[in-house]
Amino acid sequence: MKLTLAEAAAPTDTLAELQCDAQAVYWLARCPNTGEMQLWQWLADDSAPPHCLVEEAVGSRVNQYGGGSHVPLLGGIAWVRQRDQALMYRSPNGTAQCWQQHAQRAYGGLCTDPERERVIAIEEDAHGQRLVAVSSQGRQVIHEGGDFYGAPVISDDGSYLAWVSWSLPHMPWQRSQLNTATLTSHGQLENDQQRDLGAAVSQPQFAPHNALICMSDHAGWWQPWQVNLTTPRCLGSTPVDHITTPWQLGEHQHAWRDDRQLYCQLRQGAAQLYRRRSGREEALLDEPGRVASIVVAEHGDYAIVQSAGAGAQLMRFDEHRSRRCLAGQPPLALTTATAQWLEAPVGHAGETVHGFFYPTRSDDDAPLIVRVHGGPTAATYPVYDPLVAYWQQQGFHVLDINPRGSGNFGRRYRECLAGRWGISDTEDVVALVRAACQRYPIAPQGCFIRGQSAGGFTALNALAASRLFAAATSLYGVTDALTLAAQTHRFESGYLGWLIGDATQLAQRSPAFQVAHCTRPLKALFIQGGKDAVVVPEQTHAMARHIEQHGGEAQTLLFDNERHGIRHPHARQTMLAREAAFYRQCLGSQGCD
Known part of the structure; x- marks a missing residue:
C-alpha cells in the first residue's frame, strides 16, 4: 500500500482523554477535516456505533498544553470549548448551557463532583491558577495560593479531594506534592494536608474504600503507591515506569476497582497494558506499543492504544482478553519494516x-x-x-x-x-x-x-x-x-x-x-x-x-x-x-x- 500525501500527513494523536460513567465511555477524536478535537460517546453494550456529542472544538489551554477538557456528570457531559475556554454543560436531554465564560480565563483538569452536581476544575488567568467548583449556579473558588495545580480527583463517596501541586522553578515531573482535603456538605475544603515524597507525584486515584493511590518516582521509577497510610506502600515494585511524563492535565494511565486493576509498564520505550484480577496478572496487548489513556467501568475495561500495526484505537477488553475496537484505525497492510x-x-x-x-x-x-x-x-x-x-x-x-x-x-x-x-x-x-x-x-x-x-x-x-x-x-x-x-x-x-x-x-x-x-x-x-x-x-x-x-x-x-x-x-x-x-x-x- 503506497501512502498518499494526505495519508502520510495524518497525525498519530487522533484519540485522547478517555472518560466513563455507568452508561457510556467518552473520548476526544480528531476531526479529519479540521484537525480539531471533537467529543464522542459510545453507550455501553449498545448495538449503535459511537456518535459525536460535541462537534465544535474541545480542548483546554491551561499551561498551553491543556488536558482534562471534558468529564461526564449526572448523565450529561461538561467540556471546555476550545475557541474561548468557556466551560460548557450538555444535559441528558441534549440541552447545552454555558456554565462559565471569561475572556481571560482557561479551564482544564476537570473532575466530576456528582454529590454536589458540579465540576471541579483548574482555572488559569494572568494572576495564576486556582481550584474552582463550577455548576449551573455559578463558580466557587475552593483552593488558591498554590503556584500550579494538577490532577484533581474526588473519592467515590464524595468525602475527599486530592490534587497535585508544584511551584516554579520546578516542572511537575521534577518536584511536586500530593494534597488532600475533606469536602464538607457545602462543598468547601477542610483539613488541607500536603505530602512531599521528595520527588514527583502524578495521577492520584481513589481506589475502593477511599484508598488513595498515586504514581511517584521517588524510588527512581513512576510506580503506584498507596499514600494515605502511616507509611506509603508500593503496589508495583517492578523497576520500570508505569506512566509517561505528565505534560498534560487529566491523564489516566492506571485504574483501580475492587475486583481488578489496569496499569501499564514501559520497557525499552514501549508500553504493555496489564490487568490484575484475583492476584493474577495478564497482558492485554499482542505487542507493546503506546497506552495513552485507561478507564475501568462496570461495563468493561477501556484503553486508547497504539501499536506497530495500527494507529490510535479505542479498545474494550472483556473477559478472557476478548476485545473490541470501538474507534480508530483498523490494522494496516503495510510492506514497510517495523522498528x-x-x-x-x-x-x-x-x-x-x-x-x-x-x-x-x-x-x-x-x-x-x-x-x-x-x-x-x-x-x-x-x-x-x-x-x-x-x-x-x-x-x-x-x-x-x-x-x-x-x-x-x-x-x-x-x-x-x-x-x-x-x-x-x-x-x-x-x-x-x-x-x-x-x-x-x-x-x-x-x-x-x-x-x-x-x-x-x-x-x-x-x-x-x-x-x-x-x-x-x-x-x-x-x-x-x-x-x-x-x-x-x-x-x-x-x-x-x-x-x-x-x-x-x-x-x-x-x-x-x-x-x-x-x-x-x-x-x-x-x-x-x-x-x-x-x-x-x-x-x-x-x-x-x-x-x-x-x-x-x-x-x-x-x-x-x-x-x-x-x-x-x-x-x-x-x-x-x-x-x-x-x-x-x-x-x-x-x-x-
Missing part, C-alpha cells in the same frame, strides 16, 4: 542512548532522516506513524531517538539532562547516528535531522556541531534559549534554568550561538505556527536570518493560524510536501522516488 531497537554507549561508563530504526526496503545505500521528539522529556514509541512509513516508501531510513532526558526510562535517565541540554543531547544524536551508519547501508552525505519544539533545538545544534548532517528541519523549534526564557509562558518559565543554567550558558548553548561559530554554511528548513505562544515566531525568523547572514541557506514556512504544533490537515500536507522537496533539493534529486 528495530538501536543503542550506543555515551557519557559515563554504562550509559547508553537508544532509539528505533526503521529501514527502507533497499539493498543500496539510502539517505537517513533522524527525528528528535519535543519536551525534551517527551518520548518516541515503536508504533505506527504514517510519516515514518511515507519516508520509508520514499527511499529513506528513519531513526527515532530518545536522547538522555527522555521520559519512560526512569528518573535517572530523565535527569541526565540537568544542566546539560545542548551538550548531552547533541552527543547522543551523533553517537546513535554513527552506530546506525556502522550497522545499516546509509548514504554518505545523506543524513538529515528534524526536530519539533525542544527537538528543533537539538536538531539545529547537531547540524552545527557535526558534518554527519547535510541539513536540518526545525518544526517550531527553540533557537535562542536566552530570549525564550524571557518570552515563554509561565508553565515553562523556570525550566530552561534547570536544563541549561545561567544567562551566559543559555546564550552559548543555543543554536543561534552555535551557528555563528560554525565554520561551514548550513542548510535548514523552518516550519512555524503564527499563533505559537510557546516558541514565538520571531525566534524562527531570527534564526533563519542568522543562518543566511553566515552564508547558509534557510527556508521558512509559516502557517498564520497554527499554534505550537501544526494541526490542520491542509497545513500538514503542505508542510510534508515542502519538507520532501527540501530533502530532494539537498540530495540533488538522488535517492528519492
Whole structure:
C-alpha cells in the first residue's frame, strides 16, 4: 500500500482523554477535516456505533498544553470549548448551557463532583491558577495560593479531594506534592494536608474504600503507591515506569476497582497494558506499543492504544482478553519494516542512548532522516506513524531517538539532562547516528535531522556541531534559549534554568550561538505556527536570518493560524510536501522516488 500525501500527513494523536460513567465511555477524536478535537460517546453494550456529542472544538489551554477538557456528570457531559475556554454543560436531554465564560480565563483538569452536581476544575488567568467548583449556579473558588495545580480527583463517596501541586522553578515531573482535603456538605475544603515524597507525584486515584493511590518516582521509577497510610506502600515494585511524563492535565494511565486493576509498564520505550484480577496478572496487548489513556467501568475495561500495526484505537477488553475496537484505525497492510531497537554507549561508563530504526526496503545505500521528539522529556514509541512509513516508501531510513532526558526510562535517565541540554543531547544524536551508519547501508552525505519544539533545538545544534548532517528541519523549534526564557509562558518559565543554567550558558548553548561559530554554511528548513505562544515566531525568523547572514541557506514556512504544533490537515500536507522537496533539493534529486 503506497501512502498518499494526505495519508502520510495524518497525525498519530487522533484519540485522547478517555472518560466513563455507568452508561457510556467518552473520548476526544480528531476531526479529519479540521484537525480539531471533537467529543464522542459510545453507550455501553449498545448495538449503535459511537456518535459525536460535541462537534465544535474541545480542548483546554491551561499551561498551553491543556488536558482534562471534558468529564461526564449526572448523565450529561461538561467540556471546555476550545475557541474561548468557556466551560460548557450538555444535559441528558441534549440541552447545552454555558456554565462559565471569561475572556481571560482557561479551564482544564476537570473532575466530576456528582454529590454536589458540579465540576471541579483548574482555572488559569494572568494572576495564576486556582481550584474552582463550577455548576449551573455559578463558580466557587475552593483552593488558591498554590503556584500550579494538577490532577484533581474526588473519592467515590464524595468525602475527599486530592490534587497535585508544584511551584516554579520546578516542572511537575521534577518536584511536586500530593494534597488532600475533606469536602464538607457545602462543598468547601477542610483539613488541607500536603505530602512531599521528595520527588514527583502524578495521577492520584481513589481506589475502593477511599484508598488513595498515586504514581511517584521517588524510588527512581513512576510506580503506584498507596499514600494515605502511616507509611506509603508500593503496589508495583517492578523497576520500570508505569506512566509517561505528565505534560498534560487529566491523564489516566492506571485504574483501580475492587475486583481488578489496569496499569501499564514501559520497557525499552514501549508500553504493555496489564490487568490484575484475583492476584493474577495478564497482558492485554499482542505487542507493546503506546497506552495513552485507561478507564475501568462496570461495563468493561477501556484503553486508547497504539501499536506497530495500527494507529490510535479505542479498545474494550472483556473477559478472557476478548476485545473490541470501538474507534480508530483498523490494522494496516503495510510492506514497510517495523522498528528495530538501536543503542550506543555515551557519557559515563554504562550509559547508553537508544532509539528505533526503521529501514527502507533497499539493498543500496539510502539517505537517513533522524527525528528528535519535543519536551525534551517527551518520548518516541515503536508504533505506527504514517510519516515514518511515507519516508520509508520514499527511499529513506528513519531513526527515532530518545536522547538522555527522555521520559519512560526512569528518573535517572530523565535527569541526565540537568544542566546539560545542548551538550548531552547533541552527543547522543551523533553517537546513535554513527552506530546506525556502522550497522545499516546509509548514504554518505545523506543524513538529515528534524526536530519539533525542544527537538528543533537539538536538531539545529547537531547540524552545527557535526558534518554527519547535510541539513536540518526545525518544526517550531527553540533557537535562542536566552530570549525564550524571557518570552515563554509561565508553565515553562523556570525550566530552561534547570536544563541549561545561567544567562551566559543559555546564550552559548543555543543554536543561534552555535551557528555563528560554525565554520561551514548550513542548510535548514523552518516550519512555524503564527499563533505559537510557546516558541514565538520571531525566534524562527531570527534564526533563519542568522543562518543566511553566515552564508547558509534557510527556508521558512509559516502557517498564520497554527499554534505550537501544526494541526490542520491542509497545513500538514503542505508542510510534508515542502519538507520532501527540501530533502530532494539537498540530495540533488538522488535517492528519492
